[in-house]
Amino acid sequence: MARVYQVPRHAFPWLISGALLASLPHMLRAELWLSVVVPLLLLWRIMIQRGRFAMPGKLVRGMLLLGLAGATLYSHGTLLGPDAGVTLLVAAFALKMLEMFRLRDAYVVIILAFFVLATAFLFSTGPLITIYIGLVLVLMVAALIGINHPESGVSPWRHFRLSLTMLGQAIPLMLVFFMLVPRLPPLWSLKVEQQQGKTGMSDSMAPGEISRLSRQNDLAFRVEFEGDVPPPSLRYWRGLTYGWFDGRRWSQAVPPALDRQEYVRFANGVSPQWYLQLLADRGDAAWKYRVVMERSGRQWLYAMSVPFSDKADVGLARDLRLVRRTDLEATYDYRVTSYLMPVAVEGLKDWERQFYVALPSGSSPRAAAMAQQWRDESVSDAAYANRLLRWLNEEQFYYTLEPPLLGQHTVDDFLFRTRRGFCEHYASSFAFLLRAAGIPARIVAGYQGGQLNPLGNHLQVRQYDAHVWVEAWLPEQGWVEFDPTAAVAPARIELGLEQALAGFDEQTDTGLAAVLRSNPLLTRLSHLIDYIEFGWAKWVLGYNQQNQLEFLSRWLGKVTPERMVMTLAAVGGSLMTVMLIWMLWRARRPGLKWWQREYRAMLRLMRKRGLNPPAHLPPAQVIAAAAQRYPRAAAALQDWQHCFEAAVYRPPAADPELLRRQLVVLRRKVARMSRL
Amino acid sequence: MTTAIGRAITAVSGVVLGKEEQIRLAVACLLARGHLLIEDLPGMGKTTLAHALARVFSLEYRRVQFTSDMLPADILGVSIFDPDSREFQLRPGPVFTQLLLADEINRATPKTQGALLEAMEERQVTLDGVSRPLPEPFYVIATQNPVTQAGTFPLPESQLDRFLMRISLGYPSAETEIALLSGSDRRQQALTMKPQLSTAELMQMMLLVEKIHASADLIDYVQRLLGYSRDGGLFVAGLSPRAGLGLLRAARAWALLAGRDYVTPEDVQVVLGPVTSHRLQGSAGGTTAASIQQLLEAVPVVRRS
Incomplete structure (x- = not known):
C-alpha cells in the first residue's frame, strides 16, 4: 500500500505563521493589494485546515495565479526585475499554501519561505530587519522540524525550542563563515528602485530642487573622524560640480574632447599631470576620516576638499571630488584624507577657462550688465567677489524653503524681483555673476554641516543638509570656495538649516515633530539608535571584500587565497574538533538518562543549600530530609519526589516528557522556595 | 488483599511482641516463595512465630526437632511393607506439610540436612524412584543456635544459599518483656488464632509478587x-x-x-x-x-x- 505523506497537523501553526511573517516586510513595503491578498489566502488555508472549506481545484488555482500575475503586471508594468519579481514571488508563495497537499509540498513551501525572507534584504539591511528575519527563520525551521516529526499530539512549542537550539548552535559557525569566507563582488547587480522621492543629489540642479531635498531627513552618510571633528563652518562635503548652465538649470558636464582617463584618476590607472601636481603640492593632512555611505544608487562619494582615498575603486576627478567606479547599490565605506591646499594656482587650461565662463547668450541681461559694470569698478577678481557677497548680505534677501517661482531670466528675476531663495538660488546667481564678469566659476553640490552624535563621536549627514556653493578660479589663488548662502544666512553654516530658517521665521518641522525633536530623552534615544545603526553599517554591512582583506591582513600578513583557505580550514576545523571532543566526552559517560541528570541537578541544588545527602540514601529519604530542613519547600519537594518516583520506579504509564518538564518546574520551585 | 496481609501481620505481632520488622520479613520471605533461617538462642519465640504464621495463613504446620541421630527417612518418610496387600506403602514424613519448622537444623548430620535442603529446593521428594510433589505453598522455617556449637554440623555456604533470608529475633525490649511476662502463654494464644487468609488467597498473593x-x-x-x-x-x-x-x-x-x-x-x-x-x-x-x-x-x- 502506498504511504500517504500527509503534512502533520502539529506543523501547521509554524507553517502558516511563518508564511505570514515572512511575507510581512513585503506586505508593508509593496502594493496595498498584496497586503490584502496574502492574509486572505492564508486565512483560506486555515479554513481548509479546519475543515470549513475544501481544497480549491486546479481551475480556481489557475485563475487565482493569473489574477495575481495580472495585478503585478498592472502595478509594475512588468513581471521582470526585482520589484515586480518579489511581488509576484510573495503572491505566488501565499498561493502555494492552497496546494499544499503532501509532505513534499510543505518542503517546497518552507524553501520558498526562506527565499522570500532573503528577498527582504534587497530592500532593507538594517539591524532590526535582520533580527526580525532571524526570528522568522526560527519559525520556519520549527516548521521544518515539525513536518519531519511523525509523532502526533506533540506540542509545536517543542519544535520551536528545538529550532531555537539548533539555530543558536549554528551562530558560531555563521560568524566564522562571515569573517573568513572570501567575499566575492556580486556577479550581477540587482537595481532595486528607490522609493518614491528618496532621490538624494542629482546630476543637475534647477531652482527649487535642493529646497525640496531639504525636506527629507533620510540619512545620506555618516562620518567618523580620526582625531578632532572640524567645526561646522568647515564641514563642506562636496560630491559633484555643475559646470554647465542653460539659463535655468545647472548640470554636471565634462567638456567635450576630454577623455575620461585624463579627467578621473583611479589607483590602478595612469596619473594625469594635474594629479601629479596635486600630489606635489599637498602638505600635511588636515583631516582623516571614514565615511560610511548609505545606498544612493549613484557613484558620487562625498568628502571635504581636497580628498584623497586609498581605495582601489575610488577615483579622484579633476574637479576635486571622489567617484566610485560603479554605482552604490549597498552601504559603502571609504577612508579619506583631506588636504587644505591651493589648487591650479598656475592657471587653467584654455578649454577649461572657456568652459567655466560659458553662459547662454541673452540670459538675464540685467544681471550680466551689472556684473560687467561692477567688475570694471573693482581692482581684482577677489575684490569683485567680495563686493558681491557684501551686496547679498546687505540687501533684503530672504532665506526660505518656499521660494517663489522664477520667470525666464531666472537670475534677473531672483536678484531684482523675488529675492527669496534657498541655497541653489544664491549659488546659481553668484556663479552667474562671476561668469558674467569673466571669472571661471562652477557650482559645487553636496552637503554642509551634519549633526554630531556624542555617543560615537561621529557626524550624521542627512538629506536636509544638502547644500550647493560656488567655486571660482582667482589668479594666484587657484580654485577658491565661496558660499553666498553664508552671506545671506550665516546661521545655516554655523547652526544648520533649522536654526537658519528660524532666523527668517520659518521652521522645517511643524507641530508634533518639533515638540518631539526638542525632547532631550528622545534626542538621546535617537542618538542611541543612530549609534547602533552606524555600528551595524560599519561592521556588518560594510564588511566587504576590501575590509575583509584589511581585517585579515592584521593576522595573516599578506592575504593570499591559500592563506584564507587555510585559516578557514583551521578555524572551522578547531571549532569542529571542540564539538567532537564535547560529543566524545558525552559519549564517554554512557547515557546518563534524563532522570538521572535531573536527580543530579536536585542533589546539586541541595549541596548549594548546604545539605549534603549521601549518595546511598534513596531519593525518598533525601527529599524527606530536605523537606524537614526547608518546610516552605516541603510541598514542592514532595511533588518532585512523587514525579521522580513515577518517572523512575513506577510502571511506565504517564507521558515521560510531561514528567520531565514537571520535574524541572518543580525543582525550580524548590530552588525558589528554599532560598532563605 | 494487602489489607488481609496487614491484618495477619498485626495478628502475629499480637502474639510475638515487639518483633514487627522480623514478622514482616518472615511474611515477605513466605510471599517470595523463599525459606527462612532464624538464628537465635532458644526461647526467643521462634516456635511461637512459626506457629502463629501457620495459623493466620491457615497453613498445615509440622515441627521437627533435629538431632544428630536423625536419618533422612525421619524427615522424608519411609516405604513400609504391608503384609496384607503384600505391597510397599509410603508413610510420608513430616516434610509433607505446608509450614515446616526445622528446629536446630545444625544438630543433624549433613546427610539429613542435605535431604531437607534438597526437598526445599526441588519442592518434591523422591522415594524409591517415585517423585512426590510437596504441598503448595511449602515454607520452611529453620532455626539454629549460634552460640552452642559443640556437636553441631554447621551448614556450609552452599546450603545456606538455599535460604532466602536469615533473621534473628533477639531479646525483647524491656516494655515488651513486661507485657510478655504479664500476659498469658504465647504458645496457647498462637493455637487459638483465627486464620486471616486462605491458602488460595496466599497463593494468589504469591503470584502477585512476581508481577x-x-x-x-x-x-x-x-x-x-x-x-x-x-x-x-x-x-x-x-x-x-x-x-x-x-x-x-x-x-x-x-x-x-x-x-x-x-x-x-x-x-x-x-x-x-x-x-x-x-x-x-x-x-x-x-x-x-x-x-x-x-x-x-x-x-x-x-x-x-
Whole structure:
C-alpha cells in the first residue's frame, strides 16, 4: 500500500505563521493589494485546515495565479526585475499554501519561505530587519522540524525550542563563515528602485530642487573622524560640480574632447599631470576620516576638499571630488584624507577657462550688465567677489524653503524681483555673476554641516543638509570656495538649516515633530539608535571584500587565497574538533538518562543549600530530609519526589516528557522556595 | 488483599511482641516463595512465630526437632511393607506439610540436612524412584543456635544459599518483656488464632509478587550492589546471581507488603541485610553486618555517571 505523506497537523501553526511573517516586510513595503491578498489566502488555508472549506481545484488555482500575475503586471508594468519579481514571488508563495497537499509540498513551501525572507534584504539591511528575519527563520525551521516529526499530539512549542537550539548552535559557525569566507563582488547587480522621492543629489540642479531635498531627513552618510571633528563652518562635503548652465538649470558636464582617463584618476590607472601636481603640492593632512555611505544608487562619494582615498575603486576627478567606479547599490565605506591646499594656482587650461565662463547668450541681461559694470569698478577678481557677497548680505534677501517661482531670466528675476531663495538660488546667481564678469566659476553640490552624535563621536549627514556653493578660479589663488548662502544666512553654516530658517521665521518641522525633536530623552534615544545603526553599517554591512582583506591582513600578513583557505580550514576545523571532543566526552559517560541528570541537578541544588545527602540514601529519604530542613519547600519537594518516583520506579504509564518538564518546574520551585 | 496481609501481620505481632520488622520479613520471605533461617538462642519465640504464621495463613504446620541421630527417612518418610496387600506403602514424613519448622537444623548430620535442603529446593521428594510433589505453598522455617556449637554440623555456604533470608529475633525490649511476662502463654494464644487468609488467597498473593514492577533503574541498582559485593573487596566472595534473584524477589514481596505495585530502592535496602548476611563473609574482620552496611553506603542509589 502506498504511504500517504500527509503534512502533520502539529506543523501547521509554524507553517502558516511563518508564511505570514515572512511575507510581512513585503506586505508593508509593496502594493496595498498584496497586503490584502496574502492574509486572505492564508486565512483560506486555515479554513481548509479546519475543515470549513475544501481544497480549491486546479481551475480556481489557475485563475487565482493569473489574477495575481495580472495585478503585478498592472502595478509594475512588468513581471521582470526585482520589484515586480518579489511581488509576484510573495503572491505566488501565499498561493502555494492552497496546494499544499503532501509532505513534499510543505518542503517546497518552507524553501520558498526562506527565499522570500532573503528577498527582504534587497530592500532593507538594517539591524532590526535582520533580527526580525532571524526570528522568522526560527519559525520556519520549527516548521521544518515539525513536518519531519511523525509523532502526533506533540506540542509545536517543542519544535520551536528545538529550532531555537539548533539555530543558536549554528551562530558560531555563521560568524566564522562571515569573517573568513572570501567575499566575492556580486556577479550581477540587482537595481532595486528607490522609493518614491528618496532621490538624494542629482546630476543637475534647477531652482527649487535642493529646497525640496531639504525636506527629507533620510540619512545620506555618516562620518567618523580620526582625531578632532572640524567645526561646522568647515564641514563642506562636496560630491559633484555643475559646470554647465542653460539659463535655468545647472548640470554636471565634462567638456567635450576630454577623455575620461585624463579627467578621473583611479589607483590602478595612469596619473594625469594635474594629479601629479596635486600630489606635489599637498602638505600635511588636515583631516582623516571614514565615511560610511548609505545606498544612493549613484557613484558620487562625498568628502571635504581636497580628498584623497586609498581605495582601489575610488577615483579622484579633476574637479576635486571622489567617484566610485560603479554605482552604490549597498552601504559603502571609504577612508579619506583631506588636504587644505591651493589648487591650479598656475592657471587653467584654455578649454577649461572657456568652459567655466560659458553662459547662454541673452540670459538675464540685467544681471550680466551689472556684473560687467561692477567688475570694471573693482581692482581684482577677489575684490569683485567680495563686493558681491557684501551686496547679498546687505540687501533684503530672504532665506526660505518656499521660494517663489522664477520667470525666464531666472537670475534677473531672483536678484531684482523675488529675492527669496534657498541655497541653489544664491549659488546659481553668484556663479552667474562671476561668469558674467569673466571669472571661471562652477557650482559645487553636496552637503554642509551634519549633526554630531556624542555617543560615537561621529557626524550624521542627512538629506536636509544638502547644500550647493560656488567655486571660482582667482589668479594666484587657484580654485577658491565661496558660499553666498553664508552671506545671506550665516546661521545655516554655523547652526544648520533649522536654526537658519528660524532666523527668517520659518521652521522645517511643524507641530508634533518639533515638540518631539526638542525632547532631550528622545534626542538621546535617537542618538542611541543612530549609534547602533552606524555600528551595524560599519561592521556588518560594510564588511566587504576590501575590509575583509584589511581585517585579515592584521593576522595573516599578506592575504593570499591559500592563506584564507587555510585559516578557514583551521578555524572551522578547531571549532569542529571542540564539538567532537564535547560529543566524545558525552559519549564517554554512557547515557546518563534524563532522570538521572535531573536527580543530579536536585542533589546539586541541595549541596548549594548546604545539605549534603549521601549518595546511598534513596531519593525518598533525601527529599524527606530536605523537606524537614526547608518546610516552605516541603510541598514542592514532595511533588518532585512523587514525579521522580513515577518517572523512575513506577510502571511506565504517564507521558515521560510531561514528567520531565514537571520535574524541572518543580525543582525550580524548590530552588525558589528554599532560598532563605 | 494487602489489607488481609496487614491484618495477619498485626495478628502475629499480637502474639510475638515487639518483633514487627522480623514478622514482616518472615511474611515477605513466605510471599517470595523463599525459606527462612532464624538464628537465635532458644526461647526467643521462634516456635511461637512459626506457629502463629501457620495459623493466620491457615497453613498445615509440622515441627521437627533435629538431632544428630536423625536419618533422612525421619524427615522424608519411609516405604513400609504391608503384609496384607503384600505391597510397599509410603508413610510420608513430616516434610509433607505446608509450614515446616526445622528446629536446630545444625544438630543433624549433613546427610539429613542435605535431604531437607534438597526437598526445599526441588519442592518434591523422591522415594524409591517415585517423585512426590510437596504441598503448595511449602515454607520452611529453620532455626539454629549460634552460640552452642559443640556437636553441631554447621551448614556450609552452599546450603545456606538455599535460604532466602536469615533473621534473628533477639531479646525483647524491656516494655515488651513486661507485657510478655504479664500476659498469658504465647504458645496457647498462637493455637487459638483465627486464620486471616486462605491458602488460595496466599497463593494468589504469591503470584502477585512476581508481577510487582521493578524498573530498569532499580534492577540497575541491584546489579550495582551485586557487582560491588564482588569487586569492592569487602567480602571473601561476592553475591551469587541466585542471591541477586532472591534479593529482587524479596524486595518485590516487601513492596507488596507496603501496598505498592513497584519496587523502590528502600525495599531493596531493607531486605538487603536479611537476604545477604548468611551468604557473605567479611574479608577484613568485623561483623558481616558492618560490611553489608559498607556495601550499602558505597553504592549510589541513582547513577551519577
